[in-house]
Amino acid sequence: xxxxxxxxxxxxxxxxxxxxxxxxxxxxxxxxxxxxxxxxxxxxxxxxxxxxxxxxxxxxxxxxxxxxxxxxxxxxxxxxxxxxxxxxxxxxxxxxxxxxxxxxxxxxxxxxxxxxxxxxxxxxxxxxxxxxxxxxxxxxxxxxxxxxxxxxxxxxxxxxxxxxxxxxxxxxxxxxxxxxxxxxxxxxxxxxxxxxxxxxxxxxxxxxxxxxxxxxxxxxxxxxxxxxxxxxxxxxxxxxxxxxxxxxxxxxxxxxxxxxxxxxxxxxxxxxxxxxxxxxxxxxxxxxxxxxxxxxxxxxxxxxxxxxxxxxxxxxxxxxxxxxxxxxxxxxxxxxxxxxxxxxxxxxxxxxxxxxxxxxxx
Numbered sequence: 001x002x003x004x005x006x007x008x009x010x011x012x013x014x015x016x017x018x019x020x021x022x023x024x025x026x027x028x029x030x031x032x033x034x035x036x037x038x039x040x041x042x043x044x045x046x047x048x049x050x051x052x053x054x055x056x057x058x059x060x061x062x063x064x065x066x067x068x069x070x071x072x073x074x075x076x077x078x079x080x081x082x083x084x085x086x087x088x089x090x091x092x093x094x095x096x097x098x099x100x101x102x103x104x105x106x107x108x109x110x111x112x113x114x115x116x117x118x119x120x121x122x123x124x125x126x127x128x129x130x131x132x133x134x135x136x137x138x139x140x141x142x143x144x145x146x147x148x149x150x151x152x153x154x155x156x157x158x159x160x161x162x163x164x165x166x167x168x169x170x171x172x173x174x175x176x177x178x179x180x181x182x183x184x185x186x187x188x189x190x191x192x193x194x195x196x197x198x199x200x201x202x203x204x205x206x207x208x209x210x211x212x213x214x215x216x217x218x219x220x221x222x223x224x225x226x227x228x229x230x231x232x233x234x235x236x237x238x239x240x241x242x243x244x245x246x247x248x249x250x251x252x253x254x255x256x257x258x259x260x261x262x263x264x265x266x267x268x269x270x271x272x273x274x275x276x277x278x279x280x281x282x283x284x285x286x287x288x289x290x291x292x293x294x295x296x297x298x299x300x301x302x303x304x305x306x307x308x309x310x311x312x313x314x315x316x317x318x319x320x321x322x323x324x325x326x327x328x329x330x331x332x333x334x335x336x337x338x339x340x341x342x343x344x345x346x347x348x349x350x351x352x353x354x355x356x357x358x359x360x361x362x
Contacts, residue, residue, distance in 0.1 A: 045341045046349060047072035058336040062259035065343040066202050073115060073205060080112060086170035087120055093148065094124060094176075097141050098134070101126040106183035108226050111190050113201060115208055119164070119173040123180055134178040135161040158220055159313075185304050186227055193234055202258050203233050203265060209347050214323065222316035231300055231310060235286035236268050237261075259342070263331055270324030275317060282310075 052064035075083070091103045107121035108114035126134055135156065142149050142165060153164040163176045177183070194201050204226075211217040211224055219225035224232070240261075244250045279291050279299035283306050291299060296318070300311035311317070327346055336342060 044350060045344060047343075048341055053339045053341075056338065058331075058340075058342050059257060059259035059263070061336075062262065062331075062342040063257040065341060066206055066258040066262065069209075069343060069347070070202050070205050073209065075112060075114065075116065079116070082170065083109065083120060083172060086167050086172045087122070089169065090120075090122065090167055090174060093145075094122075094138065097138055098124065098126055100128070101134070104184055106187060110187055111194075113190075113204060113226075115205070115212060117173070119175045121175050121177075121183060123177045123183055125179055125181070127179065129179075131161055131178045131180070132156075135163070138176070138178075139163055155220060162220070182302070182304055182308075183227075189303065190230065193230070197234070197237050199256075199258055199261050200230075200233055200237060203261060204230055206262065206343070206346070207233065207265070210323075210327075211320070213347060216316060216320050216323075219313045222314060224314050224317070224320060228300065228310050228314060231280075231282050231286075231303070232269065233265065235280045235282065235288075235300070236265050238286040239268070239288060240264055262346075263328060266324045266328035266331070270321050270326070270328050273321070275321065280311070281306075 047069045048065055049068055052061060052068060055061040055064060087105060087109070094103050095101070102125040104123050104125065105121060106123060108118055109120045124134055124138065129137070135154075139152075139154050142152050142163065148168055149165045150168055151164075151166045155162045155164065160177050160180050165174050165176070166172065167174060207229055208217065208226065211229065215221075216223040217225065217229075219228060241250070241253060244253050273288075275298055276294050276296055277291060278288055279301065281287050281289055281301040282303035283301055298311035298314050298317035299309055302308040302310050314320070330345060331342070334345070
């Protein structure tokens with residue numbers, strides 16, 4: 001692993017800094033999207049530029065690939081506007097059903113950190129009704145509106161009742177919850193964390209895709225949802241930085257590449273973290289603590305509510321951590337060929353589950 005690599009930085013999310021490998025000496029330069037930055041083998045690796053392809057060091061190549069994947073997979077202004085238009089249609093319909101209710105969006109749609117086929121998260125707030133009352137009221141109406149909504153899935157037995165549906169006109173997927181304020185409280189925390197940890201959003205979007213491709217991205221089915229994944233990455237980054245501060249080497253944090261962060265994340269949860277003995281308390285800054293009683297459930301305490309264990313629903317966590325371990329061992333032992341994508345071994349664009357390919361934008 002090359003230690004001369006430099007950390008990527010963004011300025012208002014407009015400019016990415018990538019590594020240019022010339023004469024075997026990695027340098028930093030601003031990434032300028034022009035005709036020379038063509039994509040090679042676009043049908044196989046749609047996010048990878050020629051510049052990145054030519055980098056000799058796999059970890060540095062991975063650094064650039066993560067940046068380019070982020071740029072590639074993030075929604076364009078036009079894509080985001082289409083989602084806003086669909087959201088406003090659904091919001092108007094829900095407002096007509098419950099005029100006194102407050103309708104809000106939250107999650108990745110609100111922060112614009114979503115994959116192309118991600119759900120749009122909404123919450124209906126009406127304090128004069130219980131969650132179940134609101135749920136039943138809206139569900140009864142929506143089930144009859146087959147011209148507006150399809151694949152309406154009523155998840156009534158979850159801790160937080162949810163209606164999952166597709167808006168017919170846009171074909172976007174929605175998740176509607178009721179009287180649940182956690183998602184709204186999370187927005188400010190997300191935005192603050194993205195500012196403090198510029199590497200966080202790159203890791204989040206990449207790992208979202210890693211889990212999505214393996215059908216392990218939904219908390220209600222035992223996977224790791226977006227907010228839990230965000231908290232896991234945040235806890236890892238705080239823990240990883242401790243060593244730098246303890247040895248008065250915090251000025252070296254900026255030299256850590258995204259490739260190194262990714263490999264260390266996979267190691268942290270795939271190898272080092274002991275699910276049965278340890279828990280993560282985000283209310284205490286993401287501290288790693290001993291469980292009072294050993295069990296096989298993943299425990300990550302919500303930063304908003306000390307009684308809410310965000311991780312408990314993820315009953316497939318051992319399967320997920322096993323994948324992290326496998327990918328870490330592969331990335332650290334495989335002899336990568338020159339001009340070979342490294343990221344494709346985390347995100348396989350030729351797999352049928354990679355169902356959200358977009359036209360090349362470079």
